[in-house]
Amino acid sequence: MSGVEAKAGAAWPGETARRRSGALGDRIFRALVALAAGLVLLALGGAAAAILWGGLPAFLHFGLYFLTSTAWDPVRRDFGAMVPIYGTLVTSLIAMLSAVPISFGIAVFLTEVAPGWLRGPVGAAIELLAGIPSIIYGMWGLFVFAPFMADHVEPWLTTLLGPLPLLGALFDGPPLGIGMLTGGLILGIMVVPFISSVMRDVFLLVPLPLREAAFGLGATRWELVWRVMVPYARTALMGGVFLGLGRALGETMAVTFVLGNAHDFNLSLLMPSTSIAAAIANEFTEADSEIYRSSLIALGFLLFLITFVVLAVAKLLMARLARAEGRI
Amino acid sequence: MRRRPAPLVLRRQMINGLALGLAGFATLLGLVALIWILATIIVNGAAALGPQLFTRDTPPPGSMGGLRNALVGSAIMTGLGVLLGAPIGILAGTHLAEFGRASRFAETIRFINDILLSAPSIVTGLFVYQIVVQPSGHFSGFAGVLALALVLLPVVVRSTDETLRLVPISLREAALALGAPHWRMVLRVLYPAARTGMLTGVLLGIARISGETAPLLFTALNNQYFTFDPAQPMANMPVVIFQFALSPYEAWHALAWAGALLMTLFVLLLSVAARRLLRTGSA
Numbered sequence: 001m002s003g004v005e006a007k008a009g010a011a012w013p014g015e016t017a018r019r020r021s022g023a024l025g026d027r028i029f030r031a032l033v034a035l036a037a038g039l040v041l042l043a044l045g046g047a048a049a050a051i052l053w054g055g056l057p058a059f060l061h062f063g064l065y066f067l068t069s070t071a072w073d074p075v076r077r078d079f080g081a082m083v084p085i086y087g088t089l090v091t092s093l094i095a096m097l098s099a100v101p102i103s104f105g106i107a108v109f110l111t112e113v114a115p116g117w118l119r120g121p122v123g124a125a126i127e128l129l130a131g132i133p134s135i136i137y138g139m140w141g142l143f144v145f146a147p148f149m150a151d152h153v154e155p156w157l158t159t160l161l162g163p164l165p166l167l168g169a170l171f172d173g174p175p176l177g178i179g180m181l182t183g184g185l186i187l188g189i190m191v192v193p194f195i196s197s198v199m200r201d202v203f204l205l206v207p208l209p210l211r212e213a214a215f216g217l218g219a220t221r222w223e224l225v226w227r228v229m230v231p232y233a234r235t236a237l238m239g240g241v242f243l244g245l246g247r248a249l250g251e252t253m254a255v256t257f258v259l260g261n262a263h264d265f266n267l268s269l270l271m272p273s274t275s276i277a278a279a280i281a282n283e284f285t286e287a288d289s290e291i292y293r294s295s296l297i298a299l300g301f302l303l304f305l306i307t308f309v310v311l312a313v314a315k316l317l318m319a320r321l322a323r324a325e326g327r328i
Numbered sequence: 329m330r331r332r333p334a335p336l337v338l339r340r341q342m343i344n345g346l347a348l349g350l351a352g353f354a355t356l357l358g359l360v361a362l363i364w365i366l367a368t369i370i371v372n373g374a375a376a377l378g379p380q381l382f383t384r385d386t387p388p389p390g391s392m393g394g395l396r397n398a399l400v401g402s403a404i405m406t407g408l409g410v411l412l413g414a415p416i417g418i419l420a421g422t423h424l425a426e427f428g429r430a431s432r433f434a435e436t437i438r439f440i441n442d443i444l445l446s447a448p449s450i451v452t453g454l455f456v457y458q459i460v461v462q463p464s465g466h467f468s469g470f471a472g473v474l475a476l477a478l479v480l481l482p483v484v485v486r487s488t489d490e491t492l493r494l495v496p497i498s499l500r501e502a503a504l505a506l507g508a509p510h511w512r513m514v515l516r517v518l519y520p521a522a523r524t525g526m527l528t529g530v531l532l533g534i535a536r537i538s539g540e541t542a543p544l545l546f547t548a549l550n551n552q553y554f555t556f557d558p559a560q561p562m563a564n565m566p567v568v569i570f571q572f573a574l575s576p577y578e579a580w581h582a583l584a585w586a587g588a589l590l591m592t593l594f595v596l597l598l599s600v601a602a603r604r605l606l607r608t609g610s611a
Contacts, residue, residue: 022509029511030427036419037428037437040485043478044440047451050458105354113348114355124603126358131599132365133539135566136592139573139584140365143372189361196358220344243446250448252542253570277450277542284457284546300454304447311443 048304055298061291066298072263074288079295081276081302083263087180088275088303091255092248094184099191099248100241106192107199112221123200130193138257141186146258149185150177154270157181173270178260181269186254191244198240198318202233239317246311250303252277276303366592373589376582381590385554386568389577395587397554401562405469405548406538408558409476414530417481421488421526426514438489444482450542452478457546469558472548479540480533487529491522524605531602535595541566565591 058066062079069080110123154175161171173179206229214224230237260272261282274282276299287293380394387393420437428434452475460471495518503513519526549561550568565587572584 022512025512026510029514033419033423033427036416037423037434039416040420040437040441040444040481043481044444044447046459047455050455051451054454054458054462102354102357105351106358108348108351109355113351122355122359125362126355128596128600129358129362131535131596133541133566133591133595135539135541135569136365136369136588139569139588140368142573144364144368189358192358192361220340222344222347223340226347246446250446250450252448252450253566256570257574277448280450280454281542281545284454285549297454297458300451304451307446307448307451308443311446312439314446315439315442 048301051297051301051304055294055301058291058294058298062295066295070263070265074292077289077291079292081295081299083265084274084276084279084299085302086265087259087273088249088277088306090180090269090273091184091187091259091275092245094181094269095187095191095248096241096245098185098188099195099244102188103192103195103199103240103244104237106196107203108225110196110200111203112225126193126196128193129189130197134190134251134253137186137190137254141182141254142257145186146177146182148177149182150175154181158270169267170269173266173268175270176260176272178258178272179268179270180259180273183255183259183273183275184269186258187248187251190251190254191247194247195240195244198243199237202236202240203229205236206232235317239314239319242310242314242317246307246314249310250277250307252281256281276300369585369589369592372585373592376586377589378586381583381586386552386563386572386583387579388552389575389580392579393583395565395568395583395590397551397563398565398568398587399590400554400556401469401548401551402538402565404556404558405472405476405544405562405564406534408470408473409480409537410530410534412473413477413480414484414533416477417484417529417533418488418526420481421485422492422514422518424485424489425492426510426518441482441485445486448542449479449540450545453543453546456543461547467547467549467561469548469555469560469562472544472562472564473558475543475547476537476540479543480537483533483536484526484529487532488522488526491525491529492518494525495521528602528606531598531605535598535602538598539566539591539595541570545570 058079062069066079066081067085068082069078070082071078071080072083073079106126110119110126114122154171154177157171158173158175162168203225210228210232211224214228219227255275256278259274259278261274261278262272263274263279264271266273280296280300284293284296287296380392382394382396382399384392384394385397386395420441424434424438428437456471456475456478460474461467464471499517499521500513503517504510508516544564544567548564548567550571551561551563553563555562569584569587569591572580572587575581
């Protein structure tokens with residue numbers, strides 16, 4: 001390299017200086033963009049460290065009791081994470097149970113059923129759902145959807161499913177409209193666009209020869225979907241589900257409106273409860289003692305851990321299909 | 329020679345029809361949810377619209393007012409958040425697409441960035457509380473700006489990375505062959521070529537942070553007075569909507585609906601415009 005520079009310098013003295021300034025500019029630019037990229041790592045690492053630091057007093061004070069206790073008593077300064085964790089998991093489970101089949105149906109409709117002219121507009125409309133801010137879902141949930149559930153759905157669920165053994169306990173209670181079932185269903189609506197968009201993209205990646213082979217053997221459209229496309233894209237489809245789960249677990253505002261912020265452990269899905277994110281959103285600015293605030297931050301750290309693992313799994317599952325695509 | 333379909337074929341066709349019908353029904357459910365939510369916002373919000381929204385500040389309970397301080401606060405914090413987050417995001421995306429490529433460092437950052445993209449924003453709020461609000465001793469607009477910039481960052485990183493990688497290699501080679509240093513090639517050739525995609529990413533990022541509530545709850549907090557000073561706690565649309573919607577006062581509910589309508593319109597128009605820009609730009 002230096003030999004080339006020397007030769008160029010001999011030919012034209014200005015050239016070396018210009019090249020050197022170019023090389024210096026390159027070094028600076030290179031360092032600058034690498035630094036910016038490093039900031040992304042720092043954002044995640046720093047967040048983990050800062051939140052762990054903030055939650056440490058609670059973890060040290062309560063120990064394992066923090067994870068297993070259902071207590072949440074600001075006056076006696078006795079805090080346990082069991083109820084918010086349970087609320088987070090149950091609402092997310094309800095969200096998944098409702099959103100996964102619907103998202104799958106939407107993806108199938110958009111790739112296999114709808115005529116070409118309908119696919120664009122319907123796809124765009126479903127994507128609009130992802131654009132609506134979560135606080136809007138929360139308001140709609142509180143003022144429209146919760147009363148709807150209380151008047152038209154929950155009484156019916158209680159009479160129909162309430163008397164059943166085991167399952168009945170889930171649907172026991174007054175039809176308040178506020179509770180884990182309503183919260184979970186709203187979360188479900190919120191994650192539908194994310195899951196369905198992944199599933200649709202995955203379906204579009206299924207190689208044409210596979211489709212032709214299935215039709216050639218006389219498969220119906222549904223058999224093509226269920227017996228060929230789903231097995232082919234299984235891991236990536238699961239990736240989409242995990243992506244939705246990660247979103248549902250951490251969603252804050254929508255559930256804060258409709259969960260009712262009650263720290264009582266309740267088996268019934270119709271009773272008010274809380275989730276990790278909702279507890280933090282509702283109580284953080286009102287936390288009047290160090291241990292109270294630290295307990296909330298500790299909850300945040302747990303949420304961070306759970307969502308990190310779930311989203312990492314989602315990413316790995318989706319990356320597998322991308323790699324398989326590269327190989328074909 | 330037409331035979332009557334065998335029972336098995338008939339059964340398969342029925343299952344086919346049923347399954348595809350259910351797929352259509354699922355899509356219908358999604359559309360109903362969208363229309364239901366939008367209709368609620370439009371009907372309730374339109375009833376509360378009026379010029380006072382833009383001329384008066386958020387009122388104490390029981391009196392009339394508007395949303396002026398919240399609109400201004402949101403505009404300032406979103407604007408500063410973009411000014412802080414977008415350049416860093418573009419530079420980081422440039423590293424991934426142009427220098428890091430498939431290196432282990434770049435792949436790690438892509439992985440982390442995708443997780444940040446979907447990570448709960450309330451955690452971002454806690455993070456900024458820990459590093460800014462706690463040490464400085466008070467809530468401030470600047471803390472809100474930092475939180476919003478952190479939410480915006482992964483959106484811009486991802487779109488920059490993806491659009492820059494779409495720029496044909498021949499453009500790079502042409503610029504380098506003319507003797508341009510790498511950085512000038514990036515600034516003068518790549519960025520103009522990828523302009524539309526990068527702008528789309530920033531617009532989508534703005535749409536995202538305009539509706540974010542959770543990261544502002546304990547960073548910018550709220551302020552019932554009008555201020556241009558981000559060193560103070562700052563009123564902002566999402567937190568005002570949150571507090572007013574959960575209050576027992578009718579006048580506050582009306583303001584929350586009006587705010588919700590303004591916010592939804594802004595966010596949806598911005599994201600629709602961004603997507604349209606991308607489509608016409610790449611066509």
